[in-house]
Amino acid sequence: MWQARIYVTPKKGILDPQGSAVSKALGSLGFQQVSEVRVGKYLVVKLEAPGREEAERAVDQMCRRLLANPVIEDYTFEIAEFLGRVNH
């Protein structure tokens, strides 16, 4: 069992309305030290795969096809063997 942690972020240079709003809100809460906020998605996916490479390939496919929209989003991910509940 593998666990992928996937990060989907707004592409650089594209206005991120959520990021700007959060940044403004933080400012008005008194966190003036904040200069920039970007808001994206964080997905944790558990999957079966014979090996790390297969898992990576599958997750990359998922990101391309569904999880990120290439017009406005970038993605990265990390994969780890999932040992949490071994006898699942």
Added chain:
Amino acid sequence: MWQARIYVTPKKGILDPQGSAVSKALGSLGFQQVSEVRVGKYLVVKLEAPGREEAERAVDQMCRRLLANPVIEDYTFEIAEFLGRVNH
């Protein structure tokens, strides 16, 4: 300048309709090896702070007060010194 990467996830046991919808969609796209998906938020915050500890404290505060909803979400974060655009 510091950069915080913040991960906000639905608390364990709390219904995550997005996660189930994505999991189902991946299944019908042919990714049958996926067993669970949780969808959360990923935020990147740039901030000024005299040192790591101060930055950590500030980010923790931001999470508590605004970025995560403590009733239904958990959060974790990592902090790194931001060297990307030094002459920012």
Added chain:
Amino acid sequence: MRWSKVGLTEEEYKLVETILGRSPNDLELALYGVMWSEHCSYKNSRLVLRRFPVTGPRVVQGPGENAGVIDIGDGLKVVFKMESHNHPSAIEPFQGAATGVGGILRDIFTMGARPIALLDSLRFGSLQSERTRHLLGGVVGGIAFYGNCIGVPTVGGEVYFEEAYQDNPLVNVFCLGILEKGQIIRGQATGIGNPVLLVGARTGRDGIQGASFASEELSEDSEERRPAVQVGDPFMEKLLLEATLELKETGLILGLQDLGAAGLTSAASEMAARAKNGLELDVLRVPRREEGMSPYEVMLSESQERMLLAVEAGKEAEAQKIFQKWGLEAAVIGQVTGDGFFRVKEGERVVAEVPVSSLADQAPVYRRASREPDYLKETRALDLTSLPEPTDYNDALRKLALSLNLVSREWIYQQYDYMVRTNTVLRPGADAAVLRLKGTKKGIAVSTDGNGRYVYLDPLIGGASAVAEAARNVVCTGAEPAAITNCLNFGNPMKPEVFWQFEKAVDGMSQACRALGTPVTGGNVSFYNETSGQSIYPTPVVGMVGVLEDIDQMVTPGFKHPGDVIVLLGETREELGGSEYLKVIHSRVAGPPPELNLEKEKDIQALCLKAIRAGLVASAHDVSEGGLATALLESCLAGNLGARVSLPGDLGGMGASMGSGRQEARPVEESPTPRLQEGQGLTSIRRDALLFGESQSRILLSLRPDRLPRLLEMARAGGVPIYRLGEVAEERLLQIRLMGENLIGLDLSELEPVWRIKLAVMLGDR
């Protein structure tokens, strides 16, 4: 003590032992705990609620089912209900409000009706506080999230800001549905041997003990003990809704019940009790979201978006097929039995077995002690002579119009899809919302109302006024009030003062309902709205449904044409008690609220309706918070026009008693100022009371000058006082003269944008 852990008293525990003839096991005790909680059993309110009139020629289903039903002719039935979600929203405003919407929607479509409108009635504390802003943003966001996604328009509602709600906001949601053909579905488990199916979301550990949570006061440690917060899934509910309505067409449904507070326990035992049957279910057959759930957790889970369904034996596969089409799980979890027992099994093992009727019908009922609260002595003693009149009336009206209870609610309702389903012919912002019913000439008008401040100052009058105002709002569109639902939000009923407020408010509402011919078809009681011992304003909220026979006759509050005559129906007395003016300008919450004469109320509403139906009326708006000046201002803003008003000192410009067409040609100042028929002149009324007082039973109309004679005639025949105030003007300026003196000259093009975005500004959105 065993009993106190589940919220029962020692006597109640003894009663359980007597019923069973033995001690209950832990699960059985928990079942009694939730079913006998205030939230499920109404044990402290039931006797008082019997005072409501619940029958009438239109009523098809009164209180007791998932929702009330009235027949509006043309083969159409209207199904409606209101519910509170106060406690969950205080803890988690977004999800609390969202799941409140989900719950009330299920109440409507489990009756077999398609929901076509939502309204939300909200109360918050001061917006100066960050917490209130967080609550307001969350609640509005949650309602929008759920209602918009499922595609039921949120067409109206109300919101008040008062310190009394600071820590305990009120979130009441009203839903109305339409049943075009076929019968209503009831929540009954009929037919011994028939299977019972659980449909929709999987069961998780959400909201366990939510019912008992709603039955106590919020305190510091409620945060600690709070149940896992329920998260709404409107998409799942949309599928449930469509599948249910499709299944209904097949005639397969024998009984249907949504799962709300106390989850499976409440739904299953109530379904069985209504059919006077027993019911047996196996918790292992309940589809779960989480591993390792105990029978207790399964039985008490309040996971959202679930329903219980009874079908004829052998038809379960047919039903399941329809749910499958919509991507839904439907598991047979038990069956109807003939032994009258509610039996819970875990596989073969019986884990609880108690008489159905003891859970659902035999909860103890109490008549609590009742005593008039002391504060009333103080509040009643308002001495108007000690209050200075404003030196600048223009300034006073501006302040009032820009107070939080009177500014535009646009920031709220723009977040709601109020147009989906394309029936909304009168949008939010008017006195009531109006929905057309496609394929007929008919329309439905809906309004929610409840001024907690009035009720606080006099629960009898306040309760009656809530009904009267709701009816008046509906009448202002041209609809005839038909029936109400309600939410009764009060403090701790064990306190005699709270119980007194509760009883009096119900009495007032009942009287008004009787007088106006609008029976109560259902509702909801929310007690324990207190924080640290401080009760909220007692707040009954009325959800009024009215019927427009001809939608083309609909009238709206905005002035329509320059030159139209503006008239006022009803009397203006020197009443400032409980007014917004008193609060905003004088920082006082005191005095008796305005009097209400139900006979006069009825006459005024009848006249307004008659005039609208005769096609005389260009605009109609009821006079409520902020008084006459505010009502004039609102009709100007809504119509993008101005008004020139000239008030004689006693408002007697044109009593109905004189009413001849010749009068309108004369300037009002020169017209004779006769006494009203009753002889009670208003010559000495204070100017602030005249402009800002909130005397009940008043409606502001505008109409073409040539139609005035007919209106006057009708008013005289109906015995309704009527006054000519002035005329609609092209220029966006509100001018009010009093006995020749210019009191108000407000530039509306300057005021309007400020008034419109005030809430957005307060919330940091502008």
Added chain:
Amino acid sequence: MKFGVVVFPGSNCDADCHYVVGDVLGQPVEYIWHESQDLAGVDSLILPGGFSYGDYLRTGAIARFSPVMRAVETFARRGGLVLGICNGFQILLEAGLLPGAMRRNESLHFQCQDTHIRVESVATPFSSRTRVGQVLKIPIAHSDGNYYADEGTLRELEEGGQILFRYCDSQGRVTAAANPNGSVDSIAGITNRQGNVLGMMPHPERAAEAQLGSEDGRLIFESILAYLAGKSV
């Protein structure tokens, strides 16, 4: 001239579109279930508004993989008329039948309000009954209508005459204040290069009867009818 209204799980303006086509305009119309791949006999398709699949993950992201979308693609490639309204527009973007993507509204709120849009081209099957520069009053109701396309794409859209509607004020002025959601170039609706696929955020089906406050939306449906009538002779 038959219309098809596609129903995805979570569509909620399907009945409204059906009503306008069938009852207001009196044209034959049928629902098309998202699992169907059969569009036989349909001359024009509507992808209605709503929250397909709850709009979870991203608006339109999951719906675009519905079986019916394969048929819609083929239908569009063969020149069939496809009108995506609101969520329908979002689905067309996700499916790549139209260029660009949607972001959250700048306000971050769902916004339900009347808007004015200016007709930028009449040379499409969706706008022949309008005039260039005509201002239509049609409401919006969405939280993700903040259209984005990169500069190259924008230029192509502009040069190809694919920008059909821009948000404007009641006088037809395209201003920042009249842009309700932050869309680039105030874009409210675009077509594909061939002009037979239109995506728009405002809801013409909510503005097709005087009783609802505007009849301007009807012009879009009537343009479609005129186009189909012209084609069938």
